[in-house]
Amino acid sequence: MVATKIVVYGLSTEGYSIACQMAMKGADVFIVDESAHMAISLKAEIAKTYPNVTSLKEDEPLLGVEPIDVAISHAEYLFFAPRIRKTGQEAKMEIHSKFKDATSSIKKGGSVIYNLPTGIGGNNETISLLEHVSGLEMGKNISYFYYPLSKNNTPEIIGSFNAKNDDKLSKLLESDKKGKKFVSIPSSEILHATKILTQFASLSSVLEVSKFAQDSQTRNDLVLTEYNDLFLDDMTNGLYDLRSLGTSVEGAGTMMYLVNGSIKGIEGYVKRLIDEIRSTLKKNELKASRTKVVLVWTQDSYEMRGDKVDMLNSLVTKLRDYIGDVEIHQGQELDIFHSDKTTIIVACSKFDYEKITKNGKDSDVIVIKTNPLCEIL
Numbered sequence: 001m002v003a004t005k006i007v008v009y010g011l012s013t014e015g016y017s018i019a020c021q022m023a024m025k026g027a028d029v030f031i032v033d034e035s036a037h038m039a040i041s042l043k044a045e046i047a048k049t050y051p052n053v054t055s056l057k058e059d060e061p062l063l064g065v066e067p068i069d070v071a072i073s074h075a076e077y078l079f080f081a082p083r084i085r086k087t088g089q090e091a092k093m094e095i096h097s098k099f100k101d102a103t104s105s106i107k108k109g110g111s112v113i114y115n116l117p118t119g120i121g122g123n124n125e126t127i128s129l130l131e132h133v134s135g136l137e138m139g140k141n142i143s144y145f146y147y148p149l150s151k152n153n154t155p156e157i158i159g160s161f162n163a164k165n166d167d168k169l170s171k172l173l174e175s176d177k178k179g180k181k182f183v184s185i186p187s188s189e190i191l192h193a194t195k196i197l198t199q200f201a202s203l204s205s206v207l208e209v210s211k212f213a214q215d216s217q218t219r220n221d222l223v224l225t226e227y228n229d230l231f232l233d234d235m236t237n238g239l240y241d242l243r244s245l246g247t248s249v250e251g252a253g254t255m256m257y258l259v260n261g262s263i264k265g266i267e268g269y270v271k272r273l274i275d276e277i278r279s280t281l282k283k284n285e286l287k288a289s290r291t292k293v294v295l296v297w298t299q300d301s302y303e304m305r306g307d308k309v310d311m312l313n314s315l316v317t318k319l320r321d322y323i324g325d326v327e328i329h330q331g332q333e334l335d336i337f338h339s340d341k342t343t344i345i346v347a348c349s350k351f352d353y354e355k356i357t358k359n360g361k362d363s364d365v366i367v368i369k370t371n372p373l374c375e376i377l
Helices: 013-023 044-049 053-059 068-073 088-103 122-134 167-173 185-210 216-223 239-248 254-283 307-319 350-359
Strands: 005-009 028-033 038-042 077-080 111-114 143-146 157-160 181-184 291-296 326-329 342-347 365-369
Touching (some): 013 038, 013 053, 013 077, 013 167, 028 068, 038 068, 077 088, 088 122, 111 122, 122 143, 157 167, 181 185, 185 239, 254 342, 291 307, 291 350, 307 326, 342 350
Parallel strands (some): 005 028, 005 077, 077 111, 111 143, 291 342
Antiparallel strands (some): 143 157
16 A cells, blocks of 8 residues: 655644654655755654654754655645744745745645635635646645644644545544544634634733732732733734734724734733833832843744744843843753842743742842733742
8 A cells, every 4th residue: 555645844843743643644754844955754763753843853863855846746745834933924925935835846636735824815815826836726636725733732624625525634634533524715714713813812801801900919819810820922822823814804893803902912911011020120129230131931943833932032122122131041941040130030931930930049039920910929
């Protein structure tokens, strides 16, 4: 039996995860490393040995490689899961450029699975671009699926052109003997949009209402809720999807109010966090010149979306307007307890907060949790 030939375009966390899953099911998988401009053969034993991209890159095992165009020309299924680091209109240009590169060599009978979020109606433009680049007609000699991936969950729904089922694809992607459900692409766009809007509407509600927790009793009571473990890292999950949704909707209707209100909720929280840091200086009678701020945020550099990188850079820029000495720590050991300055550590994720508290802290160190209360320890 000939193994199903698959190419995953993009050495991203999400792309690597499904590539490993399919390799362990016996598929012939190649994953495209855009930075090296090569397609890497991903065998089942490699998938079992290296659970993520970081471990693979750190160990640098000897792997079979092929030119990208050769690998894609043989692919039955092409997954488009690149890392995107641009924002706004530049992100759209970056995606289009990579999508052209990914699909220019695809052959008749192939299938493209698009793994980035598009918003409402966004796949229409992508399908038109695919037909133009490949010279193939959609639904006749090439197939297209919409399957937006994220780190935290795997969709059970696959959007399919004309809602056509593909049992082979379903079996490749199933994780627990439960096959995927195929729906039309417009339906899958609406389902994904609903999930994202629901997520951010809930988050925005928490962030806005938390502003009213001013007195110590109220704040102490709220610390006992699940919101205590909601960090900036969690708040930015799916922000790329939300912005994609915003760019796909025209006019000033309720949908745009929901999207823009959610984005403003996040921006408002960041402003409140910065104000809390400034207030901490004032309360403790600290001079900005004698204070260091350390943003501790361990990020996955191979994640498809660049929301967290963008948010971290924005935080640094805004903080440096008030405090010159701002550092970033990502994953490495915190060696900051012997500074001649008072240090304010900003814990941006639950993982980082637990790492900080495990190490203990000196009296000259102030820890701020990036939860809805901007809790100070």
